[in-house]
Amino acid sequence: MRVSCGVCGNLLDVVYDWQRLRPPDAWRHFEQKWSRRYDPLDFSGVWRFRELLPFAPDEQIVTIGEGQTLLQAADGVGKYVGLNAGRLFLQYEGMNPSGSFKDNGMSAAFTHARMTGASRAACASTGNTSASLALYSCVTRLMKALIFVGSGKISYGKLSQALDYGALTMQIAGDFDDAMARVQEVSKELGIYLVNSVNPFRLEGQKTIMYRVLEALRWQVPDWIVVPGGNLGNSSAFGKAFMELLEIGLIDRAPRLAVINAVGANTLYQLYERRGLRWNDGCPDCDTTTTYYGELDRGQLRASTIASAIEINRPVNLLKCLRALDVCQGVVREVTDQEILDAKAQVGAGGLGCEPASAASVAGAKMLRAEGVIGADERVVCILTGHQLKDPTATVAYHTTDQQMFNDVLGSRGVKRASYANRAVAVSNDLNEIIKAIQLYS
Numbered sequence: 001m002r003v004s005c006g007v008c009g010n011l012l013d014v015v016y017d018w019q020r021l022r023p024p025d026a027w028r029h030f031e032q033k034w035s036r037r038y039d040p041l042d043f044s045g046v047w048r049f050r051e052l053l054p055f056a057p058d059e060q061i062v063t064i065g066e067g068q069t070l071l072q073a074a075d076g077v078g079k080y081v082g083l084n085a086g087r088l089f090l091q092y093e094g095m096n097p098s099g100s101f102k103d104n105g106m107s108a109a110f111t112h113a114r115m116t117g118a119s120r121a122a123c124a125s126t127g128n129t130s131a132s133l134a135l136y137s138c139v140t141r142l143m144k145a146l147i148f149v150g151s152g153k154i155s156y157g158k159l160s161q162a163l164d165y166g167a168l169t170m171q172i173a174g175d176f177d178d179a180m181a182r183v184q185e186v187s188k189e190l191g192i193y194l195v196n197s198v199n200p201f202r203l204e205g206q207k208t209i210m211y212r213v214l215e216a217l218r219w220q221v222p223d224w225i226v227v228p229g230g231n232l233g234n235s236s237a238f239g240k241a242f243m244e245l246l247e248i249g250l251i252d253r254a255p256r257l258a259v260i261n262a263v264g265a266n267t268l269y270q271l272y273e274r275r276g277l278r279w280n281d282g283c284p285d286c287d288t289t290t291t292y293y294g295e296l297d298r299g300q301l302r303a304s305t306i307a308s309a310i311e312i313n314r315p316v317n318l319l320k321c322l323r324a325l326d327v328c329q330g331v332v333r334e335v336t337d338q339e340i341l342d343a344k345a346q347v348g349a350g351g352l353g354c355e356p357a358s359a360a361s362v363a364g365a366k367m368l369r370a371e372g373v374i375g376a377d378e379r380v381v382c383i384l385t386g387h388q389l390k391d392p393t394a395t396v397a398y399h400t401t402d403q404q405m406f407n408d409v410l411g412s413r414g415v416k417r418a419s420y421a422n423r424a425v426a427v428s429n430d431l432n433e434i435i436k437a438i439q440l441y442s
């Protein structure tokens with residue numbers, strides 16, 4: 001499958017002729033589908049918006065019920081971020097069948113793969129894309145799954161999914177960027193369908209996260225969307241969604257977009273905020289990027305953060321993300337692993353657990369609020385990209401009383417404190433001691 005332009009080498013983009021396709025001009029059209037939830041296409045949180053990603057005939061569409069997600073008003077976390085009551089919303093994508101937002105895109109990529117008659121699909125992954133691919137493969141039986149992961153770079157929650165769902169899993173001796181390079185070569189060599197976020201159809205599916213946010217807000221555009229940035233597929237998809245909704249006329253303004261990097265994997269932050277790289281009407285200054293990657297190579301700098309899902313130094317969707325930042329007057333920030341884990345603990349205490357990468361959105365919102373970029377009364381939606389159970393090690397290490405474990409997992413990453421830890425109480429196996437401890441701590 002061809003994913004990039006033969007002339008300039010940049011990734012392909014899906015473009016629709018809206019004049020000819022005549023998409024619905026009122027949201028009412030999509031509300032009507034709620035009464036037809038017995039139809040899997042109208043039940044799916046992706047495909048009930050299929051007129052807004054109209055690349056497939058209905059009979060080719062692949063769905064396993066993805067996108068039944070939740071926009072939760074989160075005043076407790078909002079207070080932590082510094083927002084007034086009723087202003088922070090968490091879009092919880094952990095409710096997807098494989099536990100992350102990746103299912104939105106995988107259902108679209110599988111649909112396209114089916115249209116091309118593919119029998120095998122491959123990806124390189126920090127974990128969630130492979131979990132999603134493995135799940136779609138074993139539920140639909142349409143394609144065999146082939147997965148490349150960097151060694152030691154994948155959390156157990158995610159690896160366990162790939163293995164349990166029966167995917168052929170290759171652990172490459174290298175990191176994500178290496179695995180990504182190899183899978184592209186292998187799929188070209190063997191003619192395997194590639195479902196990485198270089199695949200433009202994945203982004204089509206991920207646009208629907210924004211449609212569901214609007215739907216939950218009764219079609220009112222929020223002031224801010226805050227999203228973690230790894231390979232920048234999600235942020236790119238969100239920008240494309242708003243660009244198209246503006247063109248179609250379903251909205252009259254786009255929200256602002258904040259993309260949050262981890263300090264240890266901050267390519268977008270460096271390029272956009274420090275070196276002034278811009279979309280520039282589709283002609284960004286590529287020298288800026290080339291120079292930066294040259295510096296990374298010479299310094300042998302590797303991405304490193306506890307938020308493994310965004311531990312990426314060469315984001316494949318960089319250009320599309322620049323477009324999204326342009327459409328949505330975007331900003332980019334970087335947050336430390338300490339900030340990520342503290343925010344994650346707050347999210348957990350608020351009731352929706354998430355994995356470390358997801359909490360970067362909340363940590364980023366807090367930072368932008370402190371800077372005054374986000375106002376206390378603005379409506380902010382943070383995307384919680386993945387489920388808490390994806391990475392139990394990070395959570396347990398934060399709450400642990402075992403200093404050795406804390407140091408091994410977190411201290412080595414510069415995390416010093418666990419200010420919001422909920423520590424287990426050690427007590428002897430004795431009724432009186434247990435009762436005493438309960439009275440002491442409650």
Ligand SMILES: *Cc1c(COP(=O)(O)O)cnc(C)c1O
Pocket residue numbers: 100101102128129197228229230231232233234235309310355357358385386387
């Ligand atoms: C993939 C992933 C990300 C990063 O998303 P990109 O689209 O690659 O920027 C963030 N969080 C989680 C949980 C993910 O699985």
